[in-house]
Amino acid sequence: MHEWTYEALMQELTKPADTKTLLIVLDGLGGLPVPELNGKTELEAAQKPNLDELAKRSMLGLSEPVFPGIAPGSSAGHFALFGYDPLRYYVGRGVLEALGIGFPLQEGDVAIRANFATIRYEGDQPIVVDRRAGRPPTEETKRLCAKLRDAISEVDGVRVLIEPVKEHRFVVVLRGEGLGDGVRDTDPQGTEQPPLSPVPDPDTPENRRTAEVAAKLVGRIAEVLRDEPKANFALLRGFAKRPNWVSFRDLYKLNPCCIAVYPMYRGLAQLVGMTVLNFEGDTIADEIAALRRAWNDYDFFFVHIKATDSRGEDGDFQGKIAVIEEFDRHLPDILALQPDVLAITGDHSTPARYRAHSWHPVPLLVHSRWVIPDPTVDGFGERACAKGTLGKIPAKFLMSLLLAHAGRLERYQA
């Protein structure tokens, strides 16, 4: 007996339609009750008349990113919202780090997350003294990366691309033929021990080739940095290639675009084949303006708003409220575009009181002609969503739900 997968079913059932679907992700939207807010959450406490009014004529529910208890990272949270089961679709740390700085990864590239580190030598044997080289300021890391770039552009015919990230972190991309990404980390995860050698795992010719190049690269880096007082070595982690997944376009028969400011989210959208729009500015207003300009050219729009998550991670519940209220003021402009389907949710919760991504399911609002609103709802909030007419749905099924509302799904079986 053959079992339909989500992917096969989507490719079978989706059909084009003259409808526009808008998915707005307020990153880290969900919150927890805050004593200073009389036990309301950030979302519940925000003055957001437009969202509250919309909630009354929409379906509310909760989106579960992975399964109960699992707090997803940004990639897992977004893959789920895009319908890519995060337990099956995930990318290595090297790729995420490269996406995070907007590095244009090409097919076949091996991306590596690198740390500047401090070592001392016992004879010829390097011993790790500080795995983060005293956390140099980012400016210092930029200088170190420039120095490495000047000295090293290739190893054994493989191009070496080096980009600073933040503090001690930088990205190395190996570009060449026949490179595998199955190579173990060289970070020994502790000090007073030698760095590890890059070991191919599993032992294939491609992985062996990458491991050999990486070993030589580490030696070259150590030579170039020999006289640096602190950052005199590099540890390599998360060897990874950009995956080659079925695209949004092929999966859903959509022409999708992404409006996001942060490189990470632009990169995640690109991974699933969205067109990533370039625009001036980095405010919500700038994003909405870009949305308006693009409105006629696409039929699916992913708009990512970062600051809800940032304020949540800072523990700044007033700041998070302010972002929600800022978004609310733009909602009429969004509604004026008359999307056929509008979903507003988050990729995960980032309660200001928790100061981190949490596992709590995320408030979800779906609006279209085909909703069953709840007349007792008085606004958009965690508790209204927990009792919402949409119920709790796995985030990985949000796209199929939105496609249905958009008139883009055939019936399953006669």
Added chain:
Amino acid sequence: MHEWTYEALMQELTKPADTKTLLIVLDGLGGLPVPELNGKTELEAAQKPNLDELAKRSMLGLSEPVFPGIAPGSSAGHFALFGYDPLRYYVGRGVLEALGIGFPLQEGDVAIRANFATIRYEGDQPIVVDRRAGRPPTEETKRLCAKLRDAISEVDGVRVLIEPVKEHRFVVVLRGEGLGDGVRDTDPQGTEQPPLSPVPDPDTPENRRTAEVAAKLVGRIAEVLRDEPKANFALLRGFAKRPNWVSFRDLYKLNPCCIAVYPMYRGLAQLVGMTVLNFEGDTIADEIAALRRAWNDYDFFFVHIKATDSRGEDGDFQGKIAVIEEFDRHLPDILALQPDVLAITGDHSTPARYRAHSWHPVPLLVHSRWVIPDPTVDGFGERACAKGTLGKIPAKFLMSLLLAHAGRLERYQA
């Protein structure tokens, strides 16, 4: 593409923390509306001020043991609560029967559920007349087992251990090298037909060995019981070995203990590697006292309270209410221990009006620092839980949820 299993993900993401988690299982907790209680359920009708007060500052939801419509047995219900998917983790009847009487099964033992039966002979051919030997009283079964034990201690070098259970039921454990548990039942499931031979299935050397020993054992039993007026034969069912599953400790990085009175639940906890505590007495007060004494020595506590289920099976809704009220009086002592995470639920529903395990999802209360209470809740009950902010979750994800609340789960992916 590699898919993360629950087990692999838990082993990857769990981390130690200085927190204590308490899972209290009121066996068969869920109920149905009872006309004599003005349509309230047992749980709703109980006078339980402490539970009701706790419910107001907790998250309520429903725990689905298997999937809609499936009424689980005690083992399936508990395996689910422990995070062992009951559709993948289950043990044979022989093992459950042995656990139920507290038999200390060793690795490699084959446990068999046996019935005393009545046969007559047609020539040398036995014919089953009564599959339960007229349901002898348990005292009689004890005498019969003692008689068998005196006469039979081994067969072909395999040790034979015989223990009475209840009425016509007893347990046979075969202990020896190279025994398989793939052997078909000898119970023909009807009368006026010969008992079946123990057939190895599949036909492996290990299963063949067990089948041969079992066939000889049945002959020896028939000899020993030849002159008994009713119980002159034994039918064997549910050949099973104790499984060797990943332990709670390895899965969750917890140091767990079990506080339970009944052997079955102690055995189930032991199967997943919990330390099973011994203590005096069998009341809820005795269990709470044991909990208090153990509080400093473990970080996960499974407390099992049986009587809710027993009264439910009896159809005694007032009795079930009395048990819930008794538990409620002890709740302040439990809360005084200040568990970081407290879950109160059942392994399944046993509505007094249904007089059996039912398929209804089970009321679930989760308390920690990180909850979203519902201000409209006025108590702990089936209908409050059905509308609760936690929603309905598969029981097999309760542990991951509790670990998150306990600060014991890393984020999934960056």
